[in-house]
Amino acid sequence: MKDSFYDFVSYELEQTLPVNWQHIAEDKLPGAQPCEISHAFHAHIAGESKMVNILVLPLSIKLNADNEKQLLMLRDKLLSERVLLIVINEELQADYLADTGTFISERLLVHSPDFMWISCCLDKNNKMTFDGIHYEYLHRGLAKVWEGKLIYASPRKGLQQVNLEIMKGNCWKCGKEIKTITGLVFPDKQLTSWKNTTWKYYNGLLNLSQIMMDDTILIADFIEILRIKDPVVTPVSFRFNDADQESYFAASCPYCGETCDEFYVNDERTGLLHSMQSRIDGSLKYYSLKLNIDQYLIDRLYNGCEACVHTTDGGWITRTKVSFYQLDKKL
Numbered sequence: 001m002k003d004s005f006y007d008f009v010s011y012e013l014e015q016t017l018p019v020n021w022q023h024i025a026e027d028k029l030p031g032a033q034p035c036e037i038s039h040a041f042h043a044h045i046a047g048e049s050k051m052v053n054i055l056v057l058p059l060s061i062k063l064n065a066d067n068e069k070q071l072l073m074l075r076d077k078l079l080s081e082r083v084l085l086i087v088i089n090e091e092l093q094a095d096y097l098a099d100t101g102t103f104i105s106e107r108l109l110v111h112s113p114d115f116m117w118i119s120c121c122l123d124k125n126n127k128m129t130f131d132g133i134h135y136e137y138l139h140r141g142l143a144k145v146w147e148g149k150l151i152y153a154s155p156r157k158g159l160q161q162v163n164l165e166i167m168k169g170n171c172w173k174c175g176k177e178i179k180t181i182t183g184l185v186f187p188d189k190q191l192t193s194w195k196n197t198t199w200k201y202y203n204g205l206l207n208l209s210q211i212m213m214d215d216t217i218l219i220a221d222f223i224e225i226l227r228i229k230d231p232v233v234t235p236v237s238f239r240f241n242d243a244d245q246e247s248y249f250a251a252s253c254p255y256c257g258e259t260c261d262e263f264y265v266n267d268e269r270t271g272l273l274h275s276m277q278s279r280i281d282g283s284l285k286y287y288s289l290k291l292n293i294d295q296y297l298i299d300r301l302y303n304g305c306e307a308c309v310h311t312t313d314g315g316w317i318t319r320t321k322v323s324f325y326q327l328d329k330k331l
């Protein structure tokens with residue numbers, strides 16, 4: 001027998017069906033119980049025709065290695081077809097993820113305009129939230145989706161302008177003053193100058209070690225040009241780590257050649273994030289460059305969160321709160 005949470009979602013959905021929707025027959029829904037799509041339909045969302053798939057995960061579902069694998073495969077299949085996958089799960093408490101919520105957060109969630117995660121929280125009368133503050137009935141939240149009142153304001157995969165970050169500091173080994181390449185940030189708007197407080201970047205810094213092959217070549221070339229004018233900027237290259245027996249992309253001191261250890265870099269950098277002063281006084285400096293970012297890097301960006309005055313969460317937000325983050329539509 002199906003959990004009543006499925007009925008709840010069906011009922012809420014019936015309150016707010018999108019205009020011109022075309023339902024997919026039940027026997028044609030992808031997946032298999034308990035990892036089956038509950039509703040699938042074509043809909044016009046913000047003027048665009050889109051296939052929507054809804055996956056319902058009640059508290060009662062018992063996840064194990066098999067059905068977790070099924071869910072991941074189902075997600076990958078649907079996202080490869082460029083549908084909008086909406087995962088609706090049931091939580092006991094708004095500020096605490098149970099096992100299913102933890103699985104969604106850590107493994108199923110994809111930071112993409114094709115993926116939306118909605119939690120209905122029992123301690124909030126089964127209401128949901130898009131901003132973590134205001135809770136509303138599920139049918140009202142879904143209506144915002146169909147009406148195009150929500151927008152996905154976060155980095156997405158593809159060719160785009162990102163910011164390379166340079167931090168003034170001292171080499172942990174030789175102590176000389178250097179300008180360390182720390183990694184990439186994804187700004188919420190595009191500007192000609194970054195030495196101001198009018199912009200934020202999404203979620204946090206993507207450290208150099210997380211950046212993959214093609215992008216590393218472009219970054220290294222860009223930095224070599226910077227170093228012609230300013231030789232104290234750290235060169236970057238792949239360095240071998242004895243402890244992990246792996247190579248990874250890293251900056252090194254232009255004086256002594258020692259790798260700029262990410263632990264020290266992040267520690268020093270954290271002290272500069274308490275206010276925007278670091279941008280104004282040049283402790284943190286940013287340069288735009290165009291890179292082809294893949295989904296893997298986007299998801300790495302959301303491992304952890306800096307949560308400071310420099311950052312913004314992004315994700316699905318109401319249009320009134322949209323910053324001016326725009327990908328270059330000419331690309």
Ligand SMILES: [Zn+2]
Nearest residue numbers: 171174253256
């Ligand atoms: Zn040094």
